[in-house]
Amino acid sequence: MAEEAAVRAQVEAVRRLKQDKAVPDETAKEVAKLLEMKAQLGEDEGKHKFVLKTPKGTRDYGPKQMAIRERVFDAIISCFRRHGAEVIDTPVFELKETLTGKYGEDSKLIYDLKDQGGELLSLRYDLTVPFARYLAMNKITNIKRYHIAKVYRRDNPAMTRGRYREFYQCDFDIAGQFDPMIPDAECLKIVCEILSDLQLGDFVIKVNDRRILDGMFAVCGVPDSKFRTICSSVDKLDKVPWEEVRNEMVGEKGLSPEAADRIGEYVQLHGGLDLIEQLLQDPKLSQNKLAKEGLGDMKLLFEYLMLFGITGKISFDLSLARGLDYYTGVIFEAVLLHQKNEHVEEPVSVGSVAGGGRYDGLVGMFDPKGRKVPCVGVSIGIERIFSILEQRLEASEEKIRTTETQVLVASAQKKLLEERLKLIAELWDAGIKAEMLYKKNPKLLNQLQYCEDTGIPLVAIVGEQELKDGVVRLRIVATREEVNVRRESLVEEIRIRTSQR
């Protein structure tokens, strides 16, 4: 009966899901799956049964996935550390009002907590708004920090392509009043370093500036009131062709066809310093104050990127708009180019793996006196990077170790559990990573097999003769070589033999 209630609840949930505009195209599949489940339930009536799964759009990370994940984190954290960042952490939920009015059209994707009495709470949607709240609350006007944590979006998941409802963001931000474009250039350098370090193949970082976009909208004849919504349309250009975006602008959003066509000409443009120079000469754009400011800063940015030696990876791209409301200056987004990987038959299409920009007004929204703290930052989205590395690893021969154990404490005969316990405690206390089988009398063959299976390189074997002689037999798993080591030298011997790891 409990299971019937569960299915009824789920069918009801799907009905609600249908009404939810955020997730329309999954609905049909879900309904089919549920009807199938219901049919099965009819047969199994009465059995103990409930759905054993993680919530929609989430996943567990098993030991192998964690090993990949920690490699990625290591690369990212050492880059952030190399650039002198401190680290902070904030709660997974915020007061609901803290998130209100920060995300524009995306606000509908925020997870709210149930009102159980007390404050109204929401799960964080990104790490940027909590960061701004943290700065305002602690009156911090100057910090360079990173923050790696999970964020939550009630979005339509596409898990094979690394799009989840719970996912990690790795954010690096520089807050403070500084000379123009120096911190902005560092953020781009960081993206280059991390993506190169992770060997994800070729990539490009698209760069634009909200001021250039707004100037462009103005000279194309977009009314001020339509800037943000037209910006949202432009943001879709990486997924849909210009014709569709144009239709949305003219049809849905009521822009004049002439204005749309003028925008259409600009958003095709992408290039480097030459394009910036060309636009600075553009008869219309050069007359617009905002656009001129943005283009001037863009030129400065490219000069700094040249000194960093990374202009080859950067494309000034007038079609880049970014979805979020809070950007005020430079914006950027890193995309992986076509995957060429011999191990993977079908390349994974992953799109954007990092993005960010300048948001000079966000902290001021939290400050009681509206005091601004200029900020620029970058967010690395690692779920997509994981999907690539995970699939690459699966396709390859590489065997990934999920423990760091240096030595297995084993016994050659029966009745040696006590001796194994004594020896392993000695090793642990000396800082050696050691395991033993949790059996009283394990067979030596099973103990050796365990090492083969898990990649443990050494076996410390205690036997009656060895105990009498005050030695331990140390076996090197890879070569099957065995040497007797005096008990007092065992720790040192293990250290030497595993020092490369």
Add this chain to the structure above:
Amino acid sequence: MAEEAAVRAQVEAVRRLKQDKAVPDETAKEVAKLLEMKAQLGEDEGKHKFVLKTPKGTRDYGPKQMAIRERVFDAIISCFRRHGAEVIDTPVFELKETLTGKYGEDSKLIYDLKDQGGELLSLRYDLTVPFARYLAMNKITNIKRYHIAKVYRRDNPAMTRGRYREFYQCDFDIAGQFDPMIPDAECLKIVCEILSDLQLGDFVIKVNDRRILDGMFAVCGVPDSKFRTICSSVDKLDKVPWEEVRNEMVGEKGLSPEAADRIGEYVQLHGGLDLIEQLLQDPKLSQNKLAKEGLGDMKLLFEYLMLFGITGKISFDLSLARGLDYYTGVIFEAVLLHQKNEHVEEPVSVGSVAGGGRYDGLVGMFDPKGRKVPCVGVSIGIERIFSILEQRLEASEEKIRTTETQVLVASAQKKLLEERLKLIAELWDAGIKAEMLYKKNPKLLNQLQYCEDTGIPLVAIVGEQELKDGVVRLRIVATREEVNVRRESLVEEIRIRTSQR
């Protein structure tokens, strides 16, 4: 007007809070605070204002706190790794039904998510139930894993004593069918290693067994149906005196005074192997099958702990009960003893810092066929450990560094921004941790001061003469010594001079 709505919402929230039995004694304070806020609003009418805070029972971790936190994590993770554990991660929320019926009376503390269409979700309450769900879902019958993540309890926070609504748990568990007490002993060894390593002062690990408790209840004349609720009463003995617990048993829970008094005699007992031997001879307990099994295993456990050399830290304590429903065998809890620390004037009372036990039935609750996977594990609660270390650090003179920067790239004259950018990119690309000030023309004194403030040990100074000579002036901040280093040797020189870190 927005602020009035906010206050109204909060007053309404407090009204609801009053009805919420889980948090009664904070209500008065909250109401007072809100009335005060409302009064202030009356004065400031019209100004932009809202509450700038983290949710109740949560906190931010700034760079200094994070530095302490990472030290603690390092100690814990290296211990878990030393014992051969793999690592996993699970989502922060689970299907609501996954958590249902696992926590007994504590279920009311679970955070639910709002029903926004789709599945009903709850934030995880601990890492043990998600672990059991993970095992059953993936049909894993054998794993040793750790998991470090935040859990959520809508409890009454006491933040100065390290009790939060969002807090970390560091769990190590061994799942699988093994010979008795070997994994259980390892869990206790792990607690000893971690608490010793963190130098938190003296501690003791209380140990008991649910089978001994149940046997004791039986021979004292507690009816079977009252075992769990009387167990909950016993669990309060670490916070309230016996008389109060006895009153609850007899008054609220309807136990006979005689039975309560018999329990009262047993729960005073604590000791070591001698006490186990004594109870094995106890005329009543020795007749009870469950108690006998538990005492036999307890004896075996103590033998193993002796081989591990840690019986000095272990106390077999019949008053230890543990709150959660799912334990089936050995249970334990580590408490810090009176803090003696010269730096801290008033010692922090923190109580339990780790706990755990055996739960052989939990995985079976998730398996469609009820297949059991025996498990034993330990959970380290680091928030309380943080409070101690944080207060100790504040009281001490120690200056904790929050970045790892090895060198500041500085300039001696104006107009050298480009040269600084070029040099710092060279250093980053060589893996050196380097910073620079984000100003076009910073004063040398300000650059040196920044190093003093943040603990950066070296300064690489570019000046016109140095550029001509192909050298960089390297300044050692601590000694104010300066040496000219050829540009091509700079990376190596920095590595050597910072190699101890």
